[in-house]
Amino acid sequence: MLGRVAADIRVDDGVTxxxxLHAVLLSRVASGDQGAFAELYDALCARVLGLVRSVLVDHAQSEEVTQEVFLEVWQTAPRFDVSRGSVSAWIMTMAHRRAIDRVRASQSGRDRDARIGIRNFDAPYDNVAETVETTIENERVQRAMTQLSELQRQALTLAYYGGLTQAEVAAALDVPLGTVKTRLRDGMIRLRDELGVAS
Structure with a gap:
């Protein structure tokens, strides 16, 4: 299916x-080109599904989230900023975020069920204190993540929240493995400093 647009995007040695290619396809998607959307979907669907599945494990839920990701791609394509990274990195970051949201929603349901069960046994449970502590810690990490470069943030998100290996991160971001290792190392050092964690 990649033939129609791929024929227009060749480098001198004949390699796509x-x-x-992804950037051209996305720009066409942004103008409502359904054919370009189908080509982009075919090009990246397997990678997106693989990432989502590595987070969710459940195949049916992974397929649902993958479809949600591509719906979001269709709806938000006009807002993509090429200066912030590659199309595949943007889509993989979106996929990771949606997968994590699904995990959090499931965990929230399990936590709620557990709290109800605990209350049924009249065990003391300080929901407010736990919620405040979790919120404060999450806010600290989110603030620290904003101090990273966009490239470091993408690599860390895929590796530590997405559970991808360094090689998988390199493939997702279309960069050499050595570059990923450097971004992860530098990003972790920066996070450690921002969070005040002793080395």
């Missing part, structure tokens, strides 16, 4: 430049 995937990042450029």
């Amino acid at each position: 430049d995937a990042s450029r």
Whole structure:
């Protein structure tokens, strides 16, 4: 299916430049081109599903989230900013965020069920204190993450929240493995400093 647009995007040696191809496809998607959307879907669906599945494990839920991701791609394509990274990194970050949201929603339901069960046994449970503590810790980490470069943030999100190996992160971001290792190392050092964690 990649033939129609791929034929227009060739480098001199005849090899398709995937990042450029994805950018052209997304720009066409932004103008409502359904054919370009189908090509982009075919090009990236397996990678998106693989990432989502590594977070969710459940195949049916992973397929649902993958469909949600591509719906979001269709709806938000006009807002994509090429200066902030590659199309595949943008979509993979979106997929990771949606997968994590699904995990949190499931966990929230389990936690609620557990609290109800605890209350049924009249065990003391300080929901407010736990919620405040979790919220404060999450806010600290989110603030610290904003101090990272966009490239470090993408790599850390995929590796530590997405559970991807360094090689998988490199593939998702279309960068060499050595670059990913450097971004992860530098990002972790920066996070440690921001959070005040002793080395």
